[in-house]
Every structure is written in C-alpha cells, then in structure tokens.
Amino acid sequence: MVLCSLQCAIVGQARSSFDVEIDGDVKAGANAWLSSLTEDAKRLKKGEKTALIESLTQENNKLQGEDSISKYLEGVDAPTTKKAYQIVWDLAFRCVLDLIFSQARIDRDSCDDCPDFLFILDDVCVFRSEETSPEVSISVAANELCSKLVWGFGSVPYVFGYAASGYNVTLFALHRDDNGVVKNTAIGTFNLKVQEHKFEVVLAILNMALLFPAIVEACPASGKNEFMTITRSSGVVVRLFPTFVRKVFPDTSRLDHLIMLYGQMAAADVPNVDRLIKICYHKRSLSFEPRGTMVRPSNLLELLGALRDVLQALVALHGLGWIHRDIRWPNVIRQREGDSWFLIDCADAATSPQPSFSGQHLSRDEHAPEILWIMAPTLLLLTVGL
Known part of the structure; x- marks a missing residue:
C-alpha cells in the first residue's frame, strides 16, 4: 500500500476528472497518486486565500461558525464535554464535505455501536470518526476506529477516518494488514485551535475527497449500507x-x-x-x-x-x-x-x-x-x- 502526506500534496487518481497537473518526480506506484502543482495548491500551502477558502471562511480568516463574540470569550475555560466540541469538529470536516458532496449523507450517532460521525457516499461509509472529550487520550478514539470497523470493503485498499480529543485531531487511512486485521495509518495531526492547522485540514479533506468516488466504485455489496x-x-x-x-x-x-x-x-x-x-x-x-x-x-x-x-x-x-x-x-x-x-x-x-x-x-x-x-x-x- 502506498500512503502519502496530505499536509503537502493534493492527491488524485490518474485519468480522473479533476484538473490536476502531474509532478513527474512524485508519482507513486502505478501512477495512482499524483501531486498537484496548480496555483491554487501553491497558494494554499502558503496560507493564502483562494476562491474555495473564501467560500469556506469569513473575511476575518476564521472558519464559518466563529463570529465577533469570540473576543468576549477570551479567558473563559475551555469546555470539557464531548458534545461541546461537536461544532468544532463539524466546522472542520462536515461543512467542507457537505460543500463538496451535496448529495452525500452525513450523520451523527450517539449509539455505542456506531462511529460518532458518518460520511456516506452512495451507500458506502468512506469517512468516519471517533471522538472524545479533551481529558480522554486521543489514542482511545484511534483504537475505536479500528475495533468498531468490520471490514466488508473487499479489495478496496483503504477508507478514511479521524480521531478527535477536544481540539486535537488525527486523520487516518483505515486498512487491513496481511492477516485481515483492521489497522490505522496516521496521515496528519492537527490542533484546531491553530489557524494554520485549520487550513491544512481543509487541504487534507480536499485530497481525500478526490479518492472517495473511486472507493465507492470499487466497493462490493458487502461494504454498502453498513449503517x-x-x-x-x-x-x-x-x-x-x-x-x-x-x-x-x-x-x-x-x-x-x-x-x-x-x-x-x-x-x-x-x-x-x-x-x-x-x-x-x-x-x-x-x-x-x-x-x-x-x-x-x-x-x-x-x-x-x-x-x-x-x-x-x-x-x-x-x-x-x-x-x-x-x-x-x-x-x-x-x-x-x-x-x-x-x-x-x-x-x-x-x-x-x-x-x-x-x-x-x-x-x-x-x-x-x-x-x-x-x-x-x-x-x-x-x-x-x-
């Protein structure tokens, strides 16, 4: 399996419908992973605004959902409950995914047998999450990503997910090892209190979104309607x-x-x-x-x-x-x-x-x-x- 760092490259699939220029020096196995050299990607890497980021952010460079009352909350103790951070996680992931895939189904579930967050495209859960309050180690959520995932995706090499503990978030590729055991491979770690990390999360979501349609197309019937x-x-x-x-x-x-x-x-x-x-x-x-x-x-x-x-x-x-x-x-x-x-x-x-x-x-x-x-x-x- 070939994985890449989503912090520094826009990735896609060969012969995809996306406008992605190919960097010959970073092609990976069988031309499956491509790095983007578009001006948008270069500007995003520098933290500059693009049309897409403008649509996702307010004029003051803060993600949608944050407003002028933020300055009055300075000095107030951070929340300690899991539910209090849902708005933070949703602004980082749900809002971006909802903009890209308007026909997808996004769901939150409080049931212990379900992931906390489900992103379902054409009946396939390609992206999921496990979330905890800040006092719980993020490793607990990361382990639950694997323990709750029953692999029904056949030969699909991976699906994606994130583990969250308060403001701290880690993105994972979820896959099976040679013995069929579900494992997670970290793609990137972010602190959603840091402005630069918010932009990096948007980049990461854009990267993964390029791969979602291919995952859905390759998924057998056993991987559909999981929830x-x-x-x-x-x-x-x-x-x-x-x-x-x-x-x-x-x-x-x-x-x-x-x-x-x-x-x-x-x-x-x-x-x-x-x-x-x-x-x-x-x-x-x-x-x-x-x-x-x-x-x-x-x-x-x-x-x-x-x-x-x-x-x-x-x-x-x-x-x-x-x-x-x-x-x-x-x-x-x-x-x-x-x-x-x-x-x-x-x-x-x-x-x-x-x-x-x-x-x-x-x-x-x-x-x-x-x-x-x-x-x-x-x-x-x-x-x-x-």
Whole structure:
C-alpha cells in the first residue's frame, strides 16, 4: 500500500476528472497518486486565500461558525464535554464535505455501536470518526476506529477516518494488514485551535475527497449500507449494523412472542436462520445476527443453494410445530462470507395450522394463492417453490 502526506500534496487518481497537473518526480506506484502543482495548491500551502477558502471562511480568516463574540470569550475555560466540541469538529470536516458532496449523507450517532460521525457516499461509509472529550487520550478514539470497523470493503485498499480529543485531531487511512486485521495509518495531526492547522485540514479533506468516488466504485455489496435505518409500515424500526441487526418495536406485544420462538429455535439448533443475541426490554429492542447481504440469486446455482438452505430451515422449524408465514426474497439473506443463505424475520410465525390474514406483504405475486386463507407447512413449501 502506498500512503502519502496530505499536509503537502493534493492527491488524485490518474485519468480522473479533476484538473490536476502531474509532478513527474512524485508519482507513486502505478501512477495512482499524483501531486498537484496548480496555483491554487501553491497558494494554499502558503496560507493564502483562494476562491474555495473564501467560500469556506469569513473575511476575518476564521472558519464559518466563529463570529465577533469570540473576543468576549477570551479567558473563559475551555469546555470539557464531548458534545461541546461537536461544532468544532463539524466546522472542520462536515461543512467542507457537505460543500463538496451535496448529495452525500452525513450523520451523527450517539449509539455505542456506531462511529460518532458518518460520511456516506452512495451507500458506502468512506469517512468516519471517533471522538472524545479533551481529558480522554486521543489514542482511545484511534483504537475505536479500528475495533468498531468490520471490514466488508473487499479489495478496496483503504477508507478514511479521524480521531478527535477536544481540539486535537488525527486523520487516518483505515486498512487491513496481511492477516485481515483492521489497522490505522496516521496521515496528519492537527490542533484546531491553530489557524494554520485549520487550513491544512481543509487541504487534507480536499485530497481525500478526490479518492472517495473511486472507493465507492470499487466497493462490493458487502461494504454498502453498513449503517442504515429502515422504518417498516408496522412501526418497527430496523437498524443495520456491520455484524448484527437491531429491531425496535412500537410496543412490547411482539417481544415475548419472538423471545419464546427464538429460544425454541436456538434450543433445537434450527439451521440457516438468524439468531437472537440481545434483549433490551425497556427499549423494546431485540438484536439479531448475523448481518447478511440482501441480494437475490444471480444464477441457477445460487438459486438452488438458496432453496436448499431455506428448506433445511423450514424442515427444522416445522418439526417444532411452527410456520414462518412470510417467505419472500426480502427475508432470504445471503451470508457475507461463503455462498450460504439464511431465513430472517419470524415476527409473523405461528403454530400450524393457522388461519391466515391479509397482510400487506402477503401477495399472490410472492406467495401461493392458498396462503391468503390458511397457513400450513405444505403451503410454505409451495411458496418456496414459487
């Protein structure tokens, strides 16, 4: 892997759409990294204003969000909470990224299982962060960048992120070593109280932004929708995480039913189904694993494999006296590793036989016609056949 110092060079990709002059002396492996010799880059390196910097800063050379009241705050003790510094980090990163990629999704999340900051371009999280208050070492945030990242990006060489502790920020390239362990390589360290460092951070973001589209293009399906929230018509909120799925229910009526059913399936070791791994009753949430990829079979071999795995699950489930009642492709998920498939979403499962009901997901296009009147194992097998 070839990494570069973002403090002193604008980088891009060969044959990209960006107007970048090539410095022949600093070309890196396979012409992948280029240094910019444009006048804008030269002026930025000297700390001079350009049109882009003018749009990101006020006339007094202070980043947007800072105003004339700053002088009245001199001498006031610096804040000590993590939340108090979010405006500082957002001005350095979020505002610049939002200007460059107006269609991207930027999100902050207080959940312990998510990064603190997510920048998602075309369903791929190409840039993320872990942030702490000033009294916590920045190394804690840097380690969390790696520990929370489950690599699903295939052969993509790296994604990017930053660790922050108060005003101190370190940019990282996040990648896998030869053993598949996620590592971070520091690109630059900045103090956002220092005016020159603010300009250097803008340069660094511009450099990384040149690479984001290429990362998205090379990313496989397993690296997309890493963090995603889906609200179902039933009121259930589904949150996707890299390795598990969390479902938050509008009330507790379904929780007892699902806890009992998944407990029986776990005791009977039912194959090729998702597993209940965490119960949070006061938040009305259940967490399931594994997290797979929602794709349909692309050829006959994959179709036969999916049918085989679903039928194995149904045989075991029917042996317990349960029927699934909602077998359709959105509930048949492919494992991220390997070529196996598994069945999810047993919220509608019931003992057999069972009078049916006309739910929105029970359609003649996706289910056997008889399933609209009565549910039984034979009809579920017919549904799989369709």
